[in-house]
Amino acid sequence: MTLSLIPAPRALVVREGAFELAPETAVHAPRCHAARFLTELLRRATGYALPDASDASDASDASDASDGALRLSLDGPADLGREGYRLDVGAEGVRLRAHTEEGLFRGVQTLRQLLPPEIESPTPVPGPWRIPYVSITDAPRFRWRGVMLDVARHFFDVEAVKRFIDRAVPYKFNVLHLHLTDDQGWRLRIESHPRLTEHGGTSQVGEGPGGHFTQADFAEIVAYAAARHLTVVPEIDLPGHTQAAMASYPHLAPDGVTPELYRGIDVGFxxxxxxxxTTYDFLDAVLSELAPLTPGPYLHLGGDEAHQTVAEDYDAFMTRTIPLATRHGKTAVMWQEAAAVTALPEGTHLQYWRPTREPVPPALADAASRGLPLIMSPADRAYLDMKYDDTTALGLSWAGTLGVRQSYDWDPETLVPGARVAGIESPLWTETLTTPDDLDHMLYPRLPGLAEVAWSPAPKDWSAYVPRLRAHTLRWDAAGITSYHRSPELEED
Structure with a gap:
């Protein structure tokens, strides 16, 4: 039997036979997000009135479960790590073990993919609901497996962001990077500076009304992500990409003159x-409100495409700004240009984003040699806003077109020699995207392959991957995802 698991697990043994989920199947689990998620998923698609998984009070309840049950427990060995799990399916039932709740949640996503594609249906459908007999031991290759959504070029509301999170969850992503500010709009309410959204949030690319998140909205997104074990990394892009901020508070502009709101797509001006x-007072005030809204350890401070800021000023600005994140208890994440800063604090994460055809900048190579962790997001491999090919209506092509195979067939550890690679991140910029269906079109079918690059051991085998990915289109169909790209690369010979 060939299974269509994405990302591929570290170790997999498949045996003859299958366990069949029935209306009377018991679910035994500790109270945790993974158990609630699994129970809700099964109830929704099967229509079975399964017992509430959160009724179990601790891990021992799962260990003592009777035969023929789904059992989740937190008694997995410590060497599975934070996100590893062990999944065994046999005649006696399903047993999922992990050392942490996060590991259980990742294992639930694998169990989800072992069920028929109809498990993704938003309404009950007939069975049977068979789970093949397997033994899986799994853990991720990289600790940072991110997706980024740009809500600045075009604004996407809370429900759209939740839907975006739902697209990432089955493929074991664990970071949601939200690009909250740019020339075209400021998207998060800052109480000490309300004009950032009252004025700076009213524009976007083109003629639309823009929009913004209240702090309650942002907290709702953070909580939704946390329940799915995704860490939210908010970005305030500095010192470039700041037209909306300066249009709201002209004292932030070098000449003190209020600029117009911007609706184009040019960068670097x-x-x-x-x-x-007063600029640093402003930044401290913004971060003092943002940091408490963000329970995760990171704040992204941008740093890219500051073409109007000379190198000396850029260095001085970043040297003064990055410690503000530290002062508020956060580790700074920066785009790769920040590698040129003279004294980057230890632990600062740098995000590599230029196309791989360009030489690695010496400053970035030097930062890597000093052990600063790199997040790999090369535009010609990981940028989900790039067109699939020359016929694609949506997206940009400044880094070239990005087909499904090109987004899958690369190794993050070969890009910057000697780098300490934290992981990968797949950005989705929204200059040309206006609806959630547009986002789906650019995500699928590239997103699963990028997940496998981030999770699964190297090397990758394209010929073995294509049949697995092709099978996932049935899952998207069952989920009602209708706008995914029908790539000719997935067609059968």
């Missing part, structure tokens, strides 16, 4: 007043 002390 804006910069903050890097020599004014």
């Amino acid at each position: 804006s910069q903050l007043a890097v020599h004014k002390s």
